[in-house]
Amino acid sequence: MEISDQKELTDYLSHALDEESHQIFGEILKSVTIVPYEILVDAIWNENVEIVKLIKNHSHETKPSDAYEVQRNEYTTTPLLFKLITNFDEDIANIIKDDIEDFNIKIQNGMSALHYLIYMYDYNPRIVGDFTPEKPVLFYMKKIANIEKAIEFLMKSGFNIDIEDDNKRTPLIYACFYHLTNYNADLIKTILHFKPDVNKVDIYNNTALSYAKYYESSSVRKLLLIHNANDVDFSHVPGISDYDESDDDIYYIDDSDEDSYWHDY
Secondary structure (H helix, E strand, O other): OOOOOHHHHHHHHHHHHHHOOHHHHHHHHOOOOOEOHHHHHHHHHOOOHHHHHHHHOOOEOOOOOHHHHHHHOOOOOOOHHHHHHHOOOHHHHHHHHHHOOOOOOOOHHHOOHHHHHHHHOOOOOOOOOOOOOHHHHHHHHHHHHHHHHHHHHHHHOOOOOOOOOOOOOOHHHHHHHHOOOHHHHHHHHHHHHOOOOOOOOOOOOOOHHHHHHHOOOHHHHHHHHHOOOOOOOOOOOOOOOOOOOOOOOOEEOOOOOOOOOOEEO
16 A cells, blocks of 8 residues: 555544554554654544554654644644543553653643643533533543543652642642632542642742632632641732631541542541
8 A cells, every 4th residue: 555645644544543443554554654643642532542552563753743733733842641641541551651751741831741631621511512411421420530540640650749830830739720619629639649748839829728718619628738738828819708617528538548549528
């Protein structure tokens, strides 16, 4: 099979991905010198483990080309790790992890992979497109389960849980700052499992607890206090009023049980 140019190559490989035809894909690979980065990304995004295996055993690009960056426009230099982490599949991650040079790599605004995951993550289940009312709930639960595995994968690979973005926000602070509601308590619990510094401050002199109080998230506030967050003076945060002291559910992370990240009491 002769492939005349890059576009034709991409079309053939994309077709093989769409049809999930491993045999066709394997035949095409025989005439391909190097598999383009965007094809690897498509395989990751579609959670096509067998195709990723075939690409891994062939010469392949691990960085986006200039054309790919221009086409994507936003976050144009997004590396392979960020693509993997936002649609996480543990089998695929283990196949290509040695293609990732730096697990603490940063992109625009100093965002690490975990900052990016928090930024991309949607905590609120809702009906999307033509989905039935039952399907979004299943999709939401799948994302909740995968985010725990994604963070665990990062930590096992040498990720720095206290890495800071350009505003000196660690992933914990960023999770509390970006869109903190009671919906994301599970995310906070997962991050706390890996023992971040809960008293880090950003360039505005705010901590994770500052933002938990500002957004009146009592469950997250209690989580942070249980993990020795200092009770901060948050008068420097404009517009804050006295937060709710009601007795909500308290979450406790039991580090003695490595198979379970947390228990509710």
